Structure formats: C-alpha cells, structure tokens
Amino acid sequence: MATATTIDKSGPSRPIHHGSMSRDRRRALLWSYFFLVVFVIFFLTPPVYMLITSLKSSTEIAGARNPWWVFEPTLMNYEALLTSTEFLTFILNSAMVSIIVVSVTMVVSVLAAFALSRMRFWGSATLATGIFLCYLIPETLLFIPLFKMFAVVNEFTGIQLLNKWYVLVLVYPTLTVPFCTWIMIGYFASIPKELDEAALIDGATYMQTLTKIFIPVALPGIIAATIFAFTVSRAQFLYPLAFTTSSDQLVLPVGIVTSLIKGDVYNWGQIMTGALIAAAPPLVIYAFLMDYYIAGLTAGATKG
Amino acid sequence: MAQVTLRKLVKNYDETPAVRGIDLDIVDKEFVVLVGPSGCGKSTTLRMIAGLEDITDGEISIGGHVVNDVPPKDRDIAMVFQNYALYPHMTVFENMSFGLRLKKVPKDEIRKQVEHAARILDISELLDRKPKQLSGGQRQRVAMGRAIVRDPKVFLFDEPLSNLDAKLRVQMRTEIKKVHQKVRTTTVYVTHDQVEAMTLADRVVVMNAGRIEQVGTPNDLYHHPRTVFVAGFIGSPAMNFIPCGLEQAAGALRVVLPDGLAFPVPADRADRYAKHVGKGNLVFGLRPEHITETHRNIEPNQERFQMTLEVTEPMGMETLIYFQVGGVEVCGRVNPAAGAEPSQPIDLLADLNHMHLIDAQSGLVL
Numbered sequence A: 001m002a003t004a005t006t007i008d009k010s011g012p013s014r015p016i017h018h019g020s021m022s023r024d025r026r027r028a029l030l031w032s033y034f035f036l037v038v039f040v041i042f043f044l045t046p047p048v049y050m051l052i053t054s055l056k057s058s059t060e061i062a063g064a065r066n067p068w069w070v071f072e073p074t075l076m077n078y079e080a081l082l083t084s085t086e087f088l089t090f091i092l093n094s095a096m097v098s099i100i101v102v103s104v105t106m107v108v109s110v111l112a113a114f115a116l117s118r119m120r121f122w123g124s125a126t127l128a129t130g131i132f133l134c135y136l137i138p139e140t141l142l143f144i145p146l147f148k149m150f151a152v153v154n155e156f157t158g159i160q161l162l163n164k165w166y167v168l169v170l171v172y173p174t175l176t177v178p179f180c181t182w183i184m185i186g187y188f189a190s191i192p193k194e195l196d197e198a199a200l201i202d203g204a205t206y207m208q209t210l211t212k213i214f215i216p217v218a219l220p221g222i223i224a225a226t227i228f229a230f231t232v233s234r235a236q237f238l239y240p241l242a243f244t245t246s247s248d249q250l251v252l253p254v255g256i257v258t259s260l261i262k263g264d265v266y267n268w269g270q271i272m273t274g275a276l277i278a279a280a281p282p283l284v285i286y287a288f289l290m291d292y293y294i295a296g297l298t299a300g301a302t303k304g
Numbered sequence B: 001m002a003q004v005t006l007r008k009l010v011k012n013y014d015e016t017p018a019v020r021g022i023d024l025d026i027v028d029k030e031f032v033v034l035v036g037p038s039g040c041g042k043s044t045t046l047r048m049i050a051g052l053e054d055i056t057d058g059e060i061s062i063g064g065h066v067v068n069d070v071p072p073k074d075r076d077i078a079m080v081f082q083n084y085a086l087y088p089h090m091t092v093f094e095n096m097s098f099g100l101r102l103k104k105v106p107k108d109e110i111r112k113q114v115e116h117a118a119r120i121l122d123i124s125e126l127l128d129r130k131p132k133q134l135s136g137g138q139r140q141r142v143a144m145g146r147a148i149v150r151d152p153k154v155f156l157f158d159e160p161l162s163n164l165d166a167k168l169r170v171q172m173r174t175e176i177k178k179v180h181q182k183v184r185t186t187t188v189y190v191t192h193d194q195v196e197a198m199t200l201a202d203r204v205v206v207m208n209a210g211r212i213e214q215v216g217t218p219n220d221l222y223h224h225p226r227t228v229f230v231a232g233f234i235g236s237p238a239m240n241f242i243p244c245g246l247e248q249a250a251g252a253l254r255v256v257l258p259d260g261l262a263f264p265v266p267a268d269r270a271d272r273y274a275k276h277v278g279k280g281n282l283v284f285g286l287r288p289e290h291i292t293e294t295h296r297n298i299e300p301n302q303e304r305f306q307m308t309l310e311v312t313e314p315m316g317m318e319t320l321i322y323f324q325v326g327g328v329e330v331c332g333r334v335n336p337a338a339g340a341e342p343s344q345p346i347d348l349l350a351d352l353n354h355m356h357l358i359d360a361q362s363g364l365v366l
Helices: A002-010 A020-054 A058-062 A076-083 A085-118 A124-135 A139-157 A167-171 A173-189 A193-202 A206-217 A219-235 A238-243 A252-260 A268-290 B042-050 B092-102 B107-121 B136-149 B166-183 B194-200 B218-223 B228-233 B267-274
Strands: B004-013 B016-026 B031-035 B057-062 B077-080 B154-158 B186-191 B203-208 B211-216 B240-249 B252-256 B262-264 B282-286 B291-293 B302-308 B311-314 B319-325 B328-334 B345-351 B356-359
Touching: A020 A268, A058 A268, A076 A085, A076 A268, A085 A124, A085 A167, A085 A173, A085 A206, A085 A219, A085 A252, A085 A268, A124 A173, A139 A238, A167 A173, A167 A238, A173 A219, A193 A206, A193 B077, A193 B092, A206 A219, A219 A252, A219 A268, A238 A252, A252 A268, B004 B042, B016 B042, B016 B057, B016 B211, B031 B042, B031 B194, B042 B057, B042 B077, B042 B154, B042 B186, B042 B203, B077 B136, B092 B107, B092 B136, B107 B136, B107 B166, B136 B166, B166 B194, B186 B194, B194 B218, B203 B218, B203 B228, B211 B218, B211 B228, B228 B240, B228 B282, B228 B356, B240 B328, B240 B356, B252 B267, B302 B319, B328 B345
Parallel strands: B031 B186, B031 B203, B077 B154, B154 B186, B291 B328
Antiparallel strands: B004 B016, B004 B057, B203 B211, B240 B252, B240 B282, B252 B262, B282 B356, B291 B345, B302 B345, B311 B319, B319 B328
C-alpha cells in the first residue's frame, strides 16, 4: 500500500526514480524489523530471565550481583525438582489433563463444526452463534456456580469431583470446545461446497466425507485449534486453583505456586526452573506441529 | 438403459420458485444441454437430478426408477462441477479412484479402470500429481476422468467449461464431444453459453424463468424458434427484433416497418400470418446473416433496401454492420469486400425466407 501511495504522489511529470519501489520496500522492511525486534525482546526477556535464574543457586539469587549473568552455574534446581515426587505428580497430572482435554475437545468440536457448517438443519445458524457466545462468558463468573454444581453432583450421586485432577477434564472443555468449534466452523466454511457434493456423489457417507475430505483439507485449522486447546489446558490457573487443593491432585501452574512459595519465602530458583520445565512441552509440540501447519493446502481444489 | 424423465418438476427456495413444473424426457445415450440465462433454473434442475437438491414437487426417474428419495450415491450418476471440485490432498489417481475405493472395488480392478479412463482423456502421465500441480484444462480432464471411472448411468455437467479461457474452452468442448462418442452415456449438460449448447447437444433445452421454453435439436431451435426468448437467445449476434405492422395491400401481405420500410411476406407464410392483419404488438424478427450486401442473383423473397450505417465491425471473414430502424439497432453481416463504411449508405438485401413474425404480447413466434 505504501508503495502505491508513493507512486501516486510522484505523478507523471516527475522523472522516474529508479529503485524508488525498492527504497520504499526497504523502509517498510526496516520498520517491520524494528517492531519485530521490540516484540521479540518483550516476549523473550522473561524466558531468558527464567533460564538464567534457574541456573543459579539461592545464594547467588539473593546476592545483589548482576541478575543477567550466571557466575556459578548449577543444575541443583533441576535436580531438586525432578527428584521430588510432588513435582513429578504435577507434571503427570498436567499431562493427563491436557491430553484428555485436547482429545475430547478436538473430537467434539470437529464433529460439531462439521454438523453446524454442512448438515443444514433447523436452528443450526443460531446454535453456531450460541456456541461462540458461550466462549465470551468469563470463567471468573463461572467457577462459583460450577463449584455449587459439583457439590450437588456429589450429594445426589456420591461422585466426588472436587479436589480431583479429573474435575479439570470436565471443566476445561467449557473453555476450549466453543472456541475450537468456532475456529473449525470457519475452516470448514472455507472448503468449497462442491467438494462435499462430489464426495456425496462418489458414495461417501457424512462420516467418510468428514474423515477423508474435510479433516485432511482443514488440517491447518485443526492444528490451530489443537494448539489453542493445548495452551488453554496447560495454562489455566483459576479453575485448578479453585477446584483442586491436595498436592497430589494439582497441575503444574498451581502446583508450582503453592508448593514452592511457603508463606513469604519464595524459592525463586525452583519456581523459575519449574516454570521452564512446564513451558517446555508446549514449545516442543508447537515446533513440531508448525512443520505441518502448511497454509494454502486447499490450493488446487477448485479454481481460485 | 438410462433414460432420465422429469415430470412436473418444481423447486421452491422458501417462497421463491426456481423451477416451475418442467417435463422432460431424455432418452438413453442422448446428450442433452440445458441452456438459459443465469437464474433460469437450469443448474437447480441438474442438481435435483443429481440428488443434491430436494424436490419440492414432481418426479424424477432415472432408468425407469423414481429417484425422488434416493440419495445421490445410489442414483448411479457422476457429476462434473464448474470449479472441478477435485480433492486437493489426493493425487489424480486417488481423486479418480475415490468412488471405487469407497465401494471396496478390488485394487487391480480400480487400477485398470482408472488407467482406462486416463487413456481416454490423455492424462496417464498425470496420475501421480496433485491437483494444484495441474493447469485448468488438466484439472477439468481429471474431473471428467473421475466421472468416467465410475461408469455411471448418467453424466451430469454443471457449466464445466466456464472457468477456462476462450481457447481452452473450445478445445475442451471438442474433447467432451469425443468422450461422449467413445463412452456413449446419457449426458445432461448445463451451460449459459448458447454456442456450447449448439455444438455439443443432440437436443437443446432452452430454459427461462424456471420453465422450459423449447426443446429441440440445435438446428430446430435456430431455424424454428417457438418463442421470442428462444429466437433472441440462440444465435450470435442475436436476432434483430423490429416492431412492425401487417397489412393487406393489393392482394398481398406486407410487413410494414418504421422509417418507411416495407417487405412483402413470402407466399408460403401468407396464410399463416393472414389472421394477424391489422393487429398491434407485432414484431418482425430477422437474423443478422439474413441481412447481407446486395448481389446480382436475387432469389425470390429477397428484398433490396438501402441504409446508412452507424458502425461497422470487421471480423475478418465477415463484417458486422449496425444501423437504426425506427430507433432500434439492427445488425447485419456483409462480405468484407462489400465496402461497408460507417456513415455511408449501402444497398442491403433482406432474406425474408427466414423472417419471423412474433406476437409481442404472448412472446410466441407466429
């Protein structure tokens, strides 16, 4: 756009500047790099600080020396955490919760999105909007009613949900399913109608159309939704804080905070190490999935 | 045997009628083209035959069986879409074999059929490619291959050439005709392009506003249009329509046009037209190719007249000329050597053997 404006201004009467386009482009690139650098500094400083701190002993952290440098690197924080059964339980609980939540979310939202976007039925449009509106209700508004609901469930069925890690498996999909369904509706809507009609004529059932055509074609969308569900299920703080208390039922975000902050004593080295370990799996998974996140997979399906 | 029969077929979208009760018999192995302007209901009709649209009322039968409630996959049809609708994540081979694989046809059999279809369409080298690596024409061939492989009772084509450029369209048109000659399957083809309709069809169905205007062979429609719509729709440039009157003078019938033009009605039509003498709302129709430069050997019912041209369009093999009659633009086709020049008078010849008289009120050709 900037290029076009420049050309308009120069007008026909002025001599043509050779390379004016590329100079404009250079300026645009310069600005984008500038903002990218600012962005990177802003977002990478905390993890770098975490990494640096995790490699320091408590004495070094307490000492008022340069906080951006490790003078006596040590792995004692990692050793302490990875040998503590409590911390390993947090990791296990977190893993269980995120795996189950992501699986449940993707199954439900892909099926729901397919039904809502393709199997025209009475009220499907309203339902689709309703699902999105669900997502807009903040969790701070919901955790007390949910608490009450779990108590009622316990009263009538004897099933104890409170203070169990699996309560999170019930609660997290309320956050992930609406949003992922919404993302998937958008992706499925971008698949040309003729593609499922062709499949229908070729003899595919709705389920076969979904598994053999829609899921492969909408893979980038499915990956985006999976990343979202995974992030939410790992990073949620309020619900696990509200619904789980025993240390063997905690997930990482709450576990780190409650077990490593004793009264007013902050075990900074281990907190930082714990946070870093907690953040590692998502990073690895993102990096892996990004390879498959190939946009433009639908190119060639139909004439653009 | 795969004849397709439509009986009083109706389709309404909510309250809006798209197809208003059409009857059509398509015989086995016939190539029928549905043609009409956009919104005339031709695509809807095709999609109802395919089973992609519910039928509001009426009956569709394929091969003698009523298929109103039969799902698309059990109708034994294959469809080629305007935008090809190839599965982007599958290779050409996978695209073509998808239907057979769903039917659990043995692998050897699938390979044999796909390779056979690929040979017919000359796409054998492309079988391992993905759709995005193909050109528009190649994609269209693959889409046709996918249809042929399934060996259906009926082929349905929904404007399959509209996305191709003009040159490729002509090439693929011939290709489709060749394929039909080889495969001999009942075919229903939808297009808005009357040239495509004329060149491909055994019979053309002209549709307008949800109704069938006329069904007939291409020549039939061209020379004997039944309505003003068909007369104007078929043929390019379109037929000239000039408001006229009909009068009896000295025992002969005359068509009286504006600007002092008048032509005698050919004797073989005089009886037919006689009862319309003196009526208003008549329109004189004559195709551009029947308005030519004058020459020495004038045949019976060819009438000379003189006009001052407004515009000439040299096309190489002929020159299109435009002039006004009573405020209506009229087109003629003359030999490039006839010396047609804009703003110059020229002697022209109207071939009244091919004239039409139309009742503007009913839209019927008389």
